[in-house]
Amino acid sequence: MVAKTVLLDAGPIGLITNPKLSEQGIACNQWLQSLIESENRVIVPEIADYEVRRELLRAKKTFGLARFVALSQLFVFLPLTTTAMRLAAELWAQARQQGQPTAGDKTIDGDMILIAQAKTLRNSDAIIATTNVRHLSRFILADSWQTISLS
Numbered sequence: 001m002v003a004k005t006v007l008l009d010a011g012p013i014g015l016i017t018n019p020k021l022s023e024q025g026i027a028c029n030q031w032l033q034s035l036i037e038s039e040n041r042v043i044v045p046e047i048a049d050y051e052v053r054r055e056l057l058r059a060k061k062t063f064g065l066a067r068f069v070a071l072s073q074l075f076v077f078l079p080l081t082t083t084a085m086r087l088a089a090e091l092w093a094q095a096r097q098q099g100q101p102t103a104g105d106k107t108i109d110g111d112m113i114l115i116a117q118a119k120t121l122r123n124s125d126a127i128i129a130t131t132n133v134r135h136l137s138r139f140i141l142a143d144s145w146q147t148i149s150l151s
Contacts, residue, residue: 006043006126007044013049016067043121046077046117078117085116087119087120091115102136115140127141128140128143129143
């Protein structure tokens with residue numbers, strides 16, 4: 001079996017850290033556990049960390065934040081770099097020039113930062129596990145976390 005490189009977007013991370021275990025949250029936790037047990041490389045990009053962490057802090061969800069911090073120790077952390085941010089700016093401009101923006105013109109557009117972070121890995125097999133396939137898959141390999149197979 002060939003190990004996969006899977007980058008977690010904020011959507012799956014939110015499901016994983018939510019202490020209210022919905023059916024989808026339980027399924028996402030089981031998927032992640034299987035991903036780890038299969039010795040796949042799981043990466044948390046800094047932009048996804050930021051998006052989840054800021055909401056947990058805003059909502060004062062201390063249990064969810066503690067769960068996120070603990071789970072983060074199991075993953076590879078992909079820090080933001082100047083290279084990634086400059087690439088994100090290029091992708092943001094290109095998307096608008098092509099009439100395909102992923103967010104409003106006045107927003108920072110975390111999707112483009114996530115895409116740029118993934119591209120800096122220079123791993124064509126890396127895939128972003130997301131709940132937002134439509135925006136991401138136009139620019140990089142991305143799929144719903146439910147459909148990313150573990151083998």
